[in-house]
Amino acid sequence: AFGTIMEDCQRRDFTINAMAYNDKEGLIDPFNGLEDIKYKKINCVGCAKDRFEEDALRILRAIRFAAQLDFTIMPDTNLEIHKQYKSLKNISIERINSEFCKIVSSNSFCVQLLLYKDVFSLFVPELNDIIDFPQNNPYHAYNVFEHTVYAIEHCESEDLVVKLAVFFHDFGKPHSYQDGEDGIRHFKGHGKVSAEITDAIMKRFKFDNETRNNVVELVYYHDAT
Numbered sequence: 001a002f003g004t005i006m007e008d009c010q011r012r013d014f015t016i017n018a019m020a021y022n023d024k025e026g027l028i029d030p031f032n033g034l035e036d037i038k039y040k041k042i043n044c045v046g047c048a049k050d051r052f053e054e055d056a057l058r059i060l061r062a063i064r065f066a067a068q069l070d071f072t073i074m075p076d077t078n079l080e081i082h083k084q085y086k087s088l089k090n091i092s093i094e095r096i097n098s099e100f101c102k103i104v105s106s107n108s109f110c111v112q113l114l115l116y117k118d119v120f121s122l123f124v125p126e127l128n129d130i131i132d133f134p135q136n137n138p139y140h141a142y143n144v145f146e147h148t149v150y151a152i153e154h155c156e157s158e159d160l161v162v163k164l165a166v167f168f169h170d171f172g173k174p175h176s177y178q179d180g181e182d183g184i185r186h187f188k189g190h191g192k193v194s195a196e197i198t199d200a201i202m203k204r205f206k207f208d209n210e211t212r213n214n215v216v217e218l219v220y221y222h223d224a225t
Contacts, residue, residue: 199216
């Protein structure tokens with residue numbers, strides 16, 4: 001029985017779920033998962049490089065566990081995430097969407113977005129357009145990406161539709177700006193452009209129509225006066 005449990009543990013993704021228990025042996029914890037739980041650490045079982053090569057979705061799953069549990073991804077695992085994230089191109093959008101939605105719904109989505117913007121921008125390439133894009137407006141102290149991160153941080157709702165709308169709400173700004181003669185940048189009509197971009201992204205992610213329509217509507221009207 002012990003050998004079977006050990007083999008099962010070795011097939012697990014991360015140390016926090018690579019534990020087992022039976023009445024004869026008690027707690028089986030060959031990879032110190034209990035210690036990782038105590039100190040809020042995310043480690044791959046065995047070699048992180050091998051685990052991510054076996055299934056690249058584990059990259060998003062690690063980020064999701066960190067987001068949901070408020071744990072920290074450890075250096076070896078973190079390094080392999082940044083090395084191997086492009087392998088997510090080989091993962092179906094349905095599997096990516098499942099993990100993505102759980103990350104978006106978490107309380108630390110803004111943190112993960114900052115730490116792993118390279119990962120997110122792989123399957124949401126539109127994100128690259130807002131990264132470092134200046135607003136040049138006295139009402140905005142941050143670039144569009146920074147503004148988005150702060151908006152997510154201060155979003156009090158845990159509803160997926162609301163969180164997605166906050167994430168997407170300014171994706172249209174780099175495509176709808178006007179620079180005045182005074183040097184001030186304006187974004188008239190960016191709600192409509194952001195909504196169109198959001199609609200295209202959510203169709204690509206194969207969201208259900210109701211969720212997509214609700215998010216798109218919130219994005220469209222977020223700047224209405």
